[in-house]
Amino acid sequence: MGIPPHCWHVADDCYRNLMDNKGNQVILISGESGAGKTECCKTVIRYISKLSFKLAPNKEEGKTSITQQIQESSPILEAFGNAKTINNDNSSRFGKFIKLQFNHAGDVLGAHITNYLLEKSRINSPGPDERSYHVFYQLIRGISSEERERWHLNSIEEFPSLTSGNCTTVEGMDDVEEYKILLNAMKVVGMSQETIENIFQTVAAVLHLLKVEFDENDDEQSSVKNPKQVELVASLLGIDAEKLTHGLTTKTLIIMKKEIVSPLDANAANAAKVSMANTIYSNMFDFIKKPSISISVQKLETFEINSFEQFCINFANETLQYHYNTFNFQRDIAECKEEGLDVTSINPPNNAPCIHLIRGRNRMNPGVFAILDETIRVNAKDLKDVKFRNAIAKRFDNHTHFAPHKHDPMKFLIKHYAGDIYYD
Secondary structure, three states, X not given: OOOXXXXXXXXXXHHHHHHHHOOOEEEXXXXXXXXXXXXXXXXXXXXXXXHHHHHOOOOOOOOOOHHHHHHHHHHXXXXXXXXXXXXXXXXXXXXXXXXXXEOOOOOEEEEEEEEEOOOOHHHHOOOOOOOOEHHHHHHHHHOOHHHHHHHOOOOHHHOHHHHOOOOOOEOOEOHHHHHHHHHHHHHHOOOOHHHHHHHHHHHHHHHHHOOOOEEEOOOOOEEEOOHHHHHHHHHHHOOOHHHHHHHHHEEEEEEOOEEEEEEOOHHHHHHHHHHHHHHHHHHHHHHHOOOOEEEEEEOOOOXXXXXXXXXXXXXXXXXXXXXXXXXXXXXXXXXXXXXXXXXXXXXXXXXXXXXXXXXXXXXXXXXXXXXXXXXXXXXXXXOXXXXXXXXXXXXXXXXXXXXXXXXXXXXXXXXXXXXXXXXX
């Protein structure tokens, strides 16, 4: 009693409760950035896997155990979903829900990983003194000369998306060695050589896509400034270069069952390019993680630049904190009442107003999300960030959990349960 929880002890209790009670168990791992959530999660999985292995060891010669495959998934997820931030050199930029599946004997049968809210904005524009995802740097530094020539990956410095944060290395992390670890992990989990090469070729295509540039004529119609770059991207993705160019420089609307194609200006074409790169990478990330005890990881973070993805992540954690507070305090208050203690003066923490600010209460009392949707719908032809910011500033002028930035009209403040955060 009185000893802080340890991940080994928690995992041990969880596994034995699973075996004794034959019911699902849940481990929730939380903490601020750099607290060790990722390492704790890996330790829990490794410990439970060892317990399972003792009960039903896999001794077949030349066969990789399921538990080993599950453990080797960590380097893959970290390479494609983790990055260096100002708070943490190996920060997970996505939420994950890992479900381990067991048989009645306690042997691990498999695992299912669900990813949430990958920070796609980091693919193109990491913050100051931060990196994009590890895999970009590992790939360029670790591949063979033949692969470097085939995928046109000569150096990190030729890709602005990797250098915009003015940070391309991580102290204590060797990208070449990490690439070898990643490659081995992909093979252990059962990926074929063809699948591995296709994944890395897609990573290269994303980097080259972000280098596409646009010109604009007097009619504000965009055109590709470096068509050879589009041809390279199309070749890596296995698609037609002309169709790719058309998709980057035009938009298609369906009105009354008719398609209406209109040109994009240079700014809109650039936004379409970034959106396409983000979507390709996000879909690839979902594909990679597809090759009971549930483990959930939550955190609330703040950075110099807090994007829409971070806003969604923090809202999810705000909601989770609400359920956590409600459950624990209701349980504790009920126990106190059963023991005859006076609890009338106890007021449990209540972050519901912050949740209502973001999510809204009903149609008559919309939140930030609803106002964002409405701003996009009404101003589709002339959409500017300042219109959204002005709309929420007017709606929540007197709200205790909201405040506009005093000097920057493009930022606003949300007062979360864990602290105040400015969003861009």
